[in-house]
Amino acid sequence: MNKSIFLAFLFIQNILFAQSSERSLSAEKWQFKNSEEKNWLPAKIPGTVHSDLISNKIIPDPFKDENEKKVQWIENEDWDYQTVFKVSAKEWENQNIDLVFNGLDTFSEIYLNGKLLQKTDNMFRTWNIPVKQYLKSGENILQVKFRSAVNTGKELAKKVSFTVPESPRSFVRKAQYHFGWDWGPRLVTAGIWKDVQLNFWNNARIENIKVEQKSLTKQKAGLNIQTEIIAEKEGKYVFSINGKPNNIQLKRGKNNIQLPFVIENPKLWQPNGWGEPNMYDLKISLQENSKILSDKALRIGLRTIELVQEKDLKGKSFYFKINGNPLYIKGTNWIPADSFSPGIAKEKYQKLIKDSKEAHMNMIRVWGGGIYEADEFYKACDENGILVWQDFMFAGSFYPSDNEFLDNVKEEVKDQVNRLQNHPSIALWCGNNEVDEAIVNWGYQKQFKYSKEDSLQVWEDYKKVFHELIPNTLNENVTADKNIYWPSSPSIGWGHKESLTEGDSHYWGVWWGEQPFEIYNEKVARFMSEYGFQGMPTLETTKSMFSGKPDLNLQNPTIKAHEKHARGWQIIDEYMKRDYKIPTDFVKYNYLSQLLQARGMKIAIEAHRRAKPYNMGTLYWQLNDCWPVVSWSSIDYLGNWKALHYQIKRSFESQVVLTEEKEGILNFYAINDDLKKFRDVHVDIQVTKFNGEIADEISTVPDGKILEGIIRFDPVETENLIPDLSKNEVFLKLSLKDETGKIITQNNYFFSKPKDLKLIKPNLQIRKISPTEIEVSTDVLAKDVYLIGDTHFSDNFFDLLPKASRKIRLSKPLEKVEVLSLWDTMQE
Incomplete structure (x- = not known):
């Protein structure tokens, strides 16, 4: 040497x-x-x-x-x-x-x-x-x-x-x-x-770093690096940011150091659907006499975010503006991915977030009854352009406000916001889930025979925690550019009319209120932060409920035990009776329960998106599960997509063409969530019989009332479109086209409920292209094609049009793929 x-x-x-x-x-x-x-x-x-x-x-x-x-x-x-x-x-x-x-x-x-x-x-x-x-x-x-x-x-x-x-x-x-x-x-x-770990250090250490974004232009991003340093001895030290040294003087004890840092020609962190979630690495070190005493590595994103609430003729807006542009929020609610959270692998976090990105989501709400998630969750959200609505961990109850409890919560908030605030994905801090709602609407005071003083104490406790302690602690610990606080979700309960005109709304008239899915068309709020419907998990996950040979029977005690809602089965049956013919076969019942869930959420999401910009956000309940269970999730415990997640992927596409039938009139809408606006577009409409015969074709153009991101087209009278046809024998094939005739997006519209459709038996054929690709074809309309097998299909639970085929990728090879369609459930 x-x-x-x-x-x-x-x-x-x-x-x-x-x-x-x-x-x-x-x-x-x-x-x-x-x-x-x-x-x-x-x-x-x-x-x-x-x-x-x-x-x-x-x-x-x-x-x-x-x-x-x-x-x-x-x-x-x-x-x-x-x-x-x-x-x-x-x-x-x-x-x-x-x-x-x-x-x-x-x-x-x-x-x-x-x-x-x-x-x-x-x-x-x-x-x-x-x-x-x-x-x-x-x-x-x-x-x-x-x-x-x-x-x-x-x-x-x-x-x-x-x-x-x-x-x-x-x-x-x-x-x-x-x-x-x-x-x-x-x-x-x-x-x-x-x-649990041992930390070894000498002379001084970096305790905490906050990156404040002071300014952001196309030319440069002006940052303020706020650092808390604990020093054993006073003296001169060197603080470096990405190799750039700064001489600093530290006193013994706690030091708060603020240093400017500039990024030239910055690339923005953009939410999913708008561009790349660009990130920057910051490497920060503390040195003394050329010896590194302590260092930290951060990944940050540059973006601006505002929560806009402005009074208007109908109430008050509620929407997020990202990098200066209003963003229509499409997303979901997140619960812990396991009842035993230490067992959640990094790969599971990454897969669930990537599955959300693939379904065109741009926000996930971390629900307040779970945990502040692992670093890997927020890292995955950062990397995939998924904003995070972060609840603090309080849910659906009353909480005390004695000094010991308040001091404990204050330290909890400090620990968590210091850990999380530098993530560009964090969009909003929310005090709790449904605590305001529980106090005002759930009748606990009457049930437990509270005195007037007791009820006043509950409200005083609530204000101390969620209107004083948490926001004050945020103000002390979070930089101004990252401090958007909302006290409670929802802000107003779903039984009150104001819940539809301002703030965020948890609408549970469907499921809890047992109202029909169609009520979603009427109950549209400014921001829908919770709504949902249950469906069974996939067959693979249902089988995992058993330690021995699975007994797939609705009366089986194991399957009954994996439905935690007291009236869950009865509610599912009631809704299924309304829209489908209830089968006795378990596989078909499982299939229909998933279709039922997907149908309800499709109706809800389309109603929300048609109401843009009055409505500017839709977060369905819920993305995932913590064990194998019948639930509101779109992805079951084993990570399999239910019918709902496939539907969410279709419903959340950036550009969609939608139909609304009201009082004999068909209204057509084109929704565009991209930054690039629509230009001269029209909708081609084919009235198609289930055997593929085209009964009529028309086009419709914008009605002149073009709003930001949404176009309404000239309405059509239903009778004029299908004068001599039964509604249950035809569907509309919609094609949104640009001025050159290029198809932007397509959709189908059925006039009748699934159980009333006069479907023809399809001749479904599956051709193997490769070990991991198949082609599915049909002679007549095959409604809700269900591919069965222990693999992930790139698409499933889809309508296959007459004389059409679709190529499907498999995540792993299968010897045989079984297939069902809605027609099969109508023959019992």
């Missing part, structure tokens, strides 16, 4: 030694036990007590059979975790050693070598503890003793003079869905649910 190489090697070694470092303790040999027992069992960190009990074959898998009932005892027990680790001689040389728990679920005591270090009471907080003085040069014993969240919550509830609904979950700062929901099991977990 020559001298220059040797000196360079020494220099690099010096930097590496001086730099702060982290060491995960999750990989150590952890053990756990019931606190009342003596025998320790192996545990996996991150994890939950349930997953550890499953791994040790102490309990059965609660996702299978009716096993959920068999594991309820776990929530009432206390659980202990421990590991033994050593600190190396080199690690000892560091001035500071911090023990960091990124997530403890929920009430625990942390002991190191028998010394009580910390009591915890919040699943959503990070616990950072200086521990060098408590460590030994030999073996160190780290213990975490968890107390039952249910029992502790009950004790906390006793401090309140009136009965609080959903007690004890309201008193416990942990994921509210763990206590059971109408789509999820009751599995009240405990455990070390995020990584």
Whole structure:
């Protein structure tokens, strides 16, 4: 080795030694036990007590059979975790050693070598503890003793003079869905649910970084890098941003440093559908005497975002303006992707977000009864141009406001917003899910016989948390360009007329109110942040509910147990009776339940989009599941697309042509969500019989009232279009064309409900093109073609027009693909 190489090697070694470092303790040999027992069992960190009990074959898998009932005892027990680790001689040389728990679920005591270090009471907080003085040069014993969240919550509830609904979950700062929901099991977990590590550092460390966007033009982006630094000693240091050094003076203790940084000729982060979500890397380091003490790496996006609420003749607008342009929001609601969230792989996050992008979504609402999601979720949203409506973790109940609770929530909010605010995907912070709604509309005060003072106290508690504490904490911790706050979703309950004229709306007249799907055409709000309908999961996921051979029967106790809504089956049957002929065959019932769900959401989304720009957002409930279940999801627990997700992909296309039939008049609309506007367009309409015969053809042109992103065409009287034909024997084939005759988009419109259609038996043929591609063809209309097989089909549950074919890609080869259509369900 020559001298220059040797000196360079020494220099690099010096930097590496001086730099702060982290060491995960999750990989150590952890053990756990019931606190009342003596025998320790192996545990996996991150994890939950349930997953550890499953791994040790102490309990059965609660996702299978009716096993959920068999594991309820776990929530009432206390659980202990421990590991033994050593600190190396080199690690000892560091001035500071911090023990960091990124997530403890929920009430625990942390002991190191028998010394009580910390009591915890919040699943959503990070616990950072200086521990060098408590460590030994030999073996160190780290213990975490968890107390039952249910029992502790009950004790906390006793401090309140009136009965609080959903007690004890309201008193416990942990994921509210763990206590059971109408789509999820009751599995009240405990455990070390995020990584635990030792952090080693010397002299000073970077604690937190906020990137404020001060200005943004085509020429440059002016940033303000706000950094919190903890210093052990005062002195001169060098703070570098992407290699550009800045000399700074630090005092002992906490320092807040602000430095400007410019990006020339910036490329914007654009939401899905508008362009690329361009990102920039920021590498930030703190140095002393050429030694790197601490460094951080960030990926940021440059964009502007506004929530526009302006009074108009009909109420008040509610829409997002991104990079100066109004964005029609198309998206969904997100629940945790597993009841045991440590088990959610990065690949699952990436797939669910990519599936959302493929379905033309541009926003996901993180629902307030789950968790602040893993970094991988927000990273995936950043990379795929998906905006995030971020609820804080409060849902559908009353919450206390004593000082201890408020202090706890304040630290929770600080931890989470400091972690998340630099993500360009974060669009809005929302105080809670349906807490205002629960207080005003759900009748709890009457049910629990509240006094006037009790009711006033509930409202005072609410205001303290959601109108004072959270927004004030945001103001203190979030840069101005990233601080859009909305106290509660919805802002007004769906039973009140104002819910349709201002704010955001959760419309549950369909499903909960059992109103027909067609009511969606009337109940259109300014921003629809929740609405939905249940459908069964795919056959593959339904079979996964069983530990043994599946018994696919609607009366099977296992299948009944995987429907968590008290009246779910009855509601599905009632709606199915309205629109379809209910089959006795299980496979056909499963197929129709998915079609029913997709049909309801299609009607809703088309009504919302036709109302643009009065309505500027539609977020259906819900994208995903936390276990195998009959639910509102469009993608089931195993990641399979239900009929709904295929329909969402069609309904959310950037450009669509839609039909509305009202009082004997057919109205046609062209919707365009692209930045590039429509130019001279018209709609060609073919009246087509189910056998393929064209009964009539006409064209219609814009009626002159062209609004931003939506064109209404000259209406047509239904009788004039199909004078001698039955509505249940024809459909309209719509083609939106430009001035050259090029087809922009197409759609079909059926006049009758599915059960009333006089369908002809289709001769469906499947031709294998390659191991992963097939072609499906038909002689007559094949309505709702359903391809069955353990693979992902590029399209499914689609209408195949007479004498047409469609090529379909498969995610993996199949020996045989089975096929059904709606006609098959009408023959029983």
